Amino acid sequence: MIRAVVLAAEEQGWEVYGIERSYDGLFEDDGVYRLDRASVRGITHLGGTILGTTNRGNPLHWPVTKADGSVEYEDRSEVVIDALKRHGIDALVAIGGDGSLSIAHALFQQGLKVVGVPKTIDNDLAATNLTFGFQTAVETATDAIDRLHSTAQAHERVMVIELMGRHAGWIALYAGVAGTADVVLIPEIPYDIEHVCAKIEARYHVGRRGFAIVVVAEGAYPKGGEPRFKRKDGGQVRLGGVAEEVAIEIFERTKRETRSLVLGHLQRGGSPNAYDRLLALRFGSAAVKLIREGDFGCMVALDPPNVLAVPLGQAISHIKTVPLDSDVVETARNLGICLGD
Numbered sequence: 515m516i517r518a519v520v521l522a523a524e525e526q527g528w529e530v531y532g533i534e535r536s537y538d539g540l541f542e543d544d545g546v547y548r549l550d551r552a553s554v555r556g557i558t559h560l561g562g563t564i565l566g567t568t569n570r571g572n573p574l575h576w577p578v579t580k581a582d583g584s585v586e587y588e589d590r591s592e593v594v595i596d597a598l599k600r601h602g603i604d605a606l607v608a609i610g611g612d613g614s615l616s617i618a619h620a621l622f623q624q625g626l627k628v629v630g631v632p633k634t635i636d637n638d639l640a641a642t643n644l645t646f647g648f649q650t651a652v653e654t655a656t657d658a659i660d661r662l663h664s665t666a667q668a669h670e671r672v673m674v675i676e677l678m679g680r681h682a683g684w685i686a687l688y689a690g691v692a693g694t695a696d697v698v699l700i701p702e703i704p705y706d707i708e709h710v711c712a713k714i715e716a717r718y719h720v721g722r723r724g725f726a727i728v729v730v731a732e733g734a735y736p737k738g739g740e741p742r743f744k745r746k747d748g749g750q751v752r753l754g755g756v757a758e759e760v761a762i763e764i765f766e767r768t769k770r771e772t773r774s775l776v777l778g779h780l781q782r783g784g785s786p787n788a789y790d791r792l793l794a795l796r797f798g799s800a801a802v803k804l805i806r807e808g809d810f811g812c813m814v815a816l817d818p819p820n821v822l823a824v825p826l827g828q829a830i831s832h833i834k835t836v837p838l839d840s841d842v843v844e845t846a847r848n849l850g851i852c853l854g855d
């Protein structure tokens with residue numbers, strides 16, 4: 515994405531600067547530096563970002579410790595806009611998920627020329643069919659599910675794997691169906707553990723050796739219950755633990771040997787697949803086009819087969835969850851995959 519922005523902007527005769535660690539770099543020595551053709555050579559196949567990032571320190575909700583030790587939150591958006599001006603930046607390309615793009619939207623409303631690019635493995639941004647990073651995460655998760663089959667089959671076990679997805683079960687559903695899971699639990703469908711166990715029992719009565727694969731999104735929760743979180747981290751809720759909980763409940767009810775694991779940040783790592791590379795390059799090139807045409811306050815979005823512009827306000831208006839009438843949900847049901855309901 516960064517490479518596409520730099521190359522397309524250079525074609526326009528513009529200079530591009532990278533800001534390290536989201537907006538933090540604006541306030542650090544050497545935190546803003548020139549990006550040119552040479553500095554973005556050979557980065558297309560790399561995961562992560564050459565600029566670094568953070569999901570803390572929202573400038574709209576900046577923690578300030580008072581003399582008495584209490585913490586109050588301030589809106590520092592004006593400070594950010596002033597810093598951008600000081601650095602001579604005319605337009606900003608903001609890359610990220612709902613958090614980053616909400617900040618970008620607020621800065622736009624205060625007069626900053628900004629365009630957004632949707633990037634999150636969660637695929638939960640509204641107004642775009644896909645965010646880049648999602649396809650690679652699904653591939654990694656599917657590969658992990660494939661590998662779990664070895665132990666599940668050999669030991670006749672139930673293997674429960676927890677995948678990322680706080681409010682939306684895109685990764686779990688897509689990887690679960692592609693990886694031929696028996697049960698897929700997503701935040702959009704609160705689960706009934708009895709139904710999950712019934713499916714698992716049925717699975718043990720197919721063929722000579724039974725086993726089962728259960729895929730759980732980290733934000734999945736039982737009917738009448740709540741998502742599991744490990745801890746609160748600087749005001750942010752860290753989800754996690756649902757796979758273990760589900761595994762214990764399955765064992766208690768079925769007495770089938772059960773193991774659980776959390777795939778965690780492995781889903782966010784590694785080289786992006788060809789689909790994500792191409793999508794990121796298309797988004798970067800489209801972002802430069804928006805700047806060229808003065809289309810600020812917009813996000814580039816995939817509306818297959820096209821990349822177009824949508825208002826940032828629309829993109830952040832709500833979390834894009836898995837529609838319950840989507841064909842992938844229907845496919846899962848038609849294949850006999852238990853969705854917990």
Ligand code: F6P
Binds near residue numbers: 569680
């Ligand atoms: O933004 C995507 C996401 O991967 C979520 O699915 C997950 O809950 C979260 O990030 C993890 O964040 P952190 O890296 O801060 O633990």
